[in-house]
Amino acid sequence: MAEPTPSTDHREDLGDVLRRLRRRADLNQRELAARAGVPQAAVARIESGRATDPRYRTVERLIRAAGGELRFGAEAADEPGHLPAPVPHDGFRDQAGRRYPAHLDVWEVREPKDWPGAWWAEWYNLPPERWPLPLPPATYELNREYRNRRRRSEWVRGAVAVRRVTGPALPLTSWRFVAELPGGELVGELRAHERSPHLHWGGEEHPGEREVVVDGVLVAADHRRPGIGRRLVQALVGEFTRAGIRVARALADEPGVSFLLACGFRLEAGRPAALRLDRPAGAGRPVSAGRPLPR
Known part of the structure; x- marks a missing residue:
């Protein structure tokens, strides 16, 4: 999949910053719009670069609602002077050529086990010609609890x-x-x-x-x-x-x-013994028993 290409266009830069902040805050476009008190369509236009001249007050509301501060640039409130990490899956596109939601974790689908929608992959080892559904290029999980566990797991790994x-x-x-x-x-x-x-x-x-x-x-x-x-x-x-x-x-x-x-x-090869020690109720001495494991 193609990697995102850096751009000097301030409209695309603003959209990229907003997507980074929104991912950091784990908010979808509708949730961010509700927090900022602006229409969801305004968020979509800014992030896609289609907003030709967004109002300063609108941008400020969105940046603050996503946990950033607007000065000469946007930055994370808990890391002054630094932008949040880039959205790792911004190079991915769905079948219609659209970006995937910034706040989600998106991963490439190479085989059925990579896709939660491949319910048959857990039980059946089917050849590709018998897969009930075609595999998408990438996938994500909407469940926030699962998403938090996945991100926690990645943090623990490092x-x-x-x-x-x-x-x-x-x-x-x-x-x-x-x-x-x-x-x-x-x-x-x-x-x-x-x-x-x-x-x-x-x-x-x-x-x-x-x-x-x-x-x-x-x-x-x-x-x-x-x-x-x-x-x-x-x-x-x-x-x-x-x-x-x-x-x-x-x-x-x-x-x-x-x-x-x-x-x-x-x-x-070998035949180890599985040993067990039981202490019967009321008995003063333990009873030891052993049995060989089957080959």
């Missing part, structure tokens, strides 16, 4: 930091990584422990070999889309070279299996 936790409170064989947001909010954690294979199997055929067993990867429910779990695993693997470790093992069920496969793990 803001989260992953680090290894060390210190005297942890055993030397402990491997712990945490994912944190600015301010210290914990949103993810990976725990693993180191072991030597010859201690597990008996014998010392490979006394110098070391490996790590992944005990678990946890990510807060509200932050499971921005790739935090994958970054925790990557941080673990990144430490292997320094520590001289070549192998990482894990025991998981779905959806953990799919996640670990996506991170580079491979299924391993």
Whole structure:
């Protein structure tokens, strides 16, 4: 899709500034017009560059209603001297050649899973010739709650930091990584422990070999889309070279299996045991039971 072309025309510049401010305020044209007390058609004309000479008072009302201040130029009220970020999808056009609404998040549709309207993509793996509807060039989501979650997710993706936790409170064989947001909010954690294979199997055929067993990867429910779990695993693997470790093992069920496969793990032939410890009501001693997992 074509990228927007910069223009020196003040009418188009004003429309671009207004679209940026409106996106920042998460307002559609009708909502901005209602806040400013001007007709919605005036907003549309200014943004499209069709308003030949908009009144200063009209422009001022719109800029202020969108959270900006009108001086020699328009700027965001919370970032004096700076324009809001450009509308990221201004280069996209719909089938009629029109821009998409500035306040929405618009993304390109390359396959059915990119389009919420492709309801069949979740259940059926249909070839293109059997798709019930043609795919649009781009799409967006009108639901504001969904939009806010999506934008929050994008912010988290760039803001989260992953680090290894060390210190005297942890055993030397402990491997712990945490994912944190600015301010210290914990949103993810990976725990693993180191072991030597010859201690597990008996014998010392490979006394110098070391490996790590992944005990678990946890990510807060509200932050499971921005790739935090994958970054925790990557941080673990990144430490292997320094520590001289070549192998990482894990025991998981779905959806953990799919996640670990996506991170580079491979299924391993074997028959591990799933153990369970029950403490019957009123009993003084625990009862331990074990059963082999099916192949």
